[in-house]
Amino acid sequence: MDGTHAAGKTTLIHALTAHYRRQGVNVVAMGEPARTSPFMEEIVLYDRSGFDLAAEVDVFAAHLGLQLRTARNHTLLIADKTIVNVLAYARLLLVDPDERSTAVLEAMEMFCLAWAHTYDMIVFTQDRYTQPGDAFRAKVTDLQNDADAILRQTYTRLGVPLVELPGGLDTDERVRWVVDQAARHGVFPTG
Known part of the structure; x- marks a missing residue:
């Protein structure tokens, strides 16, 4: 699942996970490592520093590590964004990167080039939901269009390639749509 913050990805991955579990599938939902990053806590919750290269590399590495560990013993992994998302936000948040930051971002992109094709299907959602009291989303809500x-x-x-999730669907409709698309793309059978 991919898209900007507050696009309904987390709600959808949990609903999809529940759907596939009811079908007897060994499925797991992967959360957002940024929410447990000490760098992001300092930036988002305590406003102690700004987004920097160390924070972005930490989230990139944590995301990849969590994806590998989470997928290891499951038939189906439904991820709450991809490492491409982490790269895209790093490019957006690192304003005027210096030479070192630019080199690291380019290395991250080269890794994404090699890795992104391991995702069987990337469903992209562009809906926007408000989440009052969510400091993580509030910090970047004004960046959604960018x-x-x-x-x-x-x-x-x-x-x-992205599979575009139609906007304006409720959660049950989103689940049915994604399950149908997964079957059509040969990713996972309808159940």
Whole structure:
């Protein structure tokens, strides 16, 4: 699942996970490592520093590590964004990167180029939901349109196709739509 913050990804991955569990599938939902990053806690919750290269590399590495560990013993992994999302936000948040930051971002992009094709299907949602009291989302809500554009540009540059989730669907309709698309793309059977 991918899209900007507050696009309904987390709600959808949990609903999809429940759907597939009822079908007897060994499925797991992967959360957002940024929410447990000490760097992001300092930036978002305590406003102690700004987004920097160390924070972005930490989230990139944590995301990849969590994905690998979570998928290891499951038939189906439903991820709450991809490492391409982490890269896109890093490019957006690191304003005027210096030479070192630019080199690291380029290395992250090269890794994404090699890795992004391991995702069987990337469903992209562009809905916007308000989440009162969620400091993590509040910090980047004003970036949603820019983040959406950078995400799409990054996927296009990497040659990774997106499956566009129609907007305005309720959670049950979203689940049915994604399950149908997964079956149509040969990713996972309808159940």
